[in-house]
Amino acid sequence: MSLRLPKTRKVDWPLAEAELGTALPEDFKLLCELYPSFGLGDFIGISGPASGHEESWAQSFRASLEDLEDLCAEAELAVPPRPYPAPGGLLPWAGSNQGDLFLWATDPAGPQEWTVTVASRSSVWWHYTGGAVQFLADLVTGAVKPWALPRVRPEATEW
Template identity: 65%
Template sequence: MDDFAGTQTPVRRLTDPAEAITALELAVPGMTSLRLPTPRVIDWPALEAELGVALPVDYKLLCELYPSFVIGDFLGVGSPEPGGETGWVQGTREELETIAEWCEEADLAVPLHPFPTPGGLLPWAVSPQGDFFLWSTNPTDPQEWTVTVASRSSVWWHYTGGAVQFLADFVAGVLEPWALPRVRAEVVAW
C-alpha cells in the first residue's frame, strides 16, 4: 500500500527565479563552482512546443546557468543541452511511462496522474535509487506549480514551493525528508 506523508510549505515561497537560485547557492556552496561562464542558450520555445507545456522560469534559469548535476550523491537534476531539446523531451516522455505505472499502482486518497492529464505530474529530477521529483502542473501557470515527491518506497508527498526552492530547502534540512535520505550539501556535474 502506498502512503501519502503530507504536504510541506515553505515559510515564504520564492517567486523570483534569481532569489531561488541564490537560496540554492547558499544551501549548496559548491554550486557556484559549477556555474557556467556564459548562460546556455536553450531553445525553450521549441522544447515547450514539443512537450506541450511551458516550464517554470526558475527551472529554466537553473538549466541556463548550470550543467546537469547531482546533489549529495542522491538527487540528480538533468537539463536539456542546447541542440538536444528533442532528446530531453523524449527522455521525459519515457519517464512519464514509469510515472503512469506508479500513479496507477498508488493507493492514494486523491489519485494522481501523469502529464499531459490536466494538472498531471511532470518529472524534473530523479535519484539513482529510483525516486522521482515531479511538478504538479496545476494550476496552469507554471510559476505556481508545486513539487510532488514519489519515493521508491511508495511514500508520496507535496511541497508547495517551486523546484529550485525545493532543492535549497531539502539540502538545507528545512524539509522533513519523508522516506528520503538527508543529503550532504555537495554537488558534482552530471
C-alpha cells in the first residue's frame, strides 16, 4: 500500500514559516505535501502541517524547542549545540518512538544548506551532511551507518 497522497496537499507554507520565524527546506516541504504524517520502520515519525492547521503545527514545532534546549545543555560535546534561533541553531524535524531527535543544523546561507544532526537517546550526537529527505533515504537503504540508532526498515506506515 502506498502512502503517497492522491493529490498534493495544499499547505500554507508562508503562514507556517512566519509562525516558525524561518523558511524551511524545499525537500521537507515537498515531502509534507506528497505524504501524510508517517513512520519509517515503526521507528521514525515525520509529521508536517495539515491544510488549515499550519499555525498550530508551527506552534507545537516551536514548543519542542524548549525540550531541545534542555537536551543541548546536557550534551557532552566540545562545542555545545544550541537550539534555533541561535545562529547555526538546531531545529527538530522528526523524532523516534524511543526519544531520538532528528534536527536541522540551520545555516545563515538558507534552508537549502541545512544539514541533519541526530541526537540519539543514548547521548550520541552525529551529523549527516545532507538534507532530511536524503538522510531518510540513506538511513533505510543502509547507505549511512545508523550509529546509535537501530537499523531502520524501509516500511512506511501512517504515524
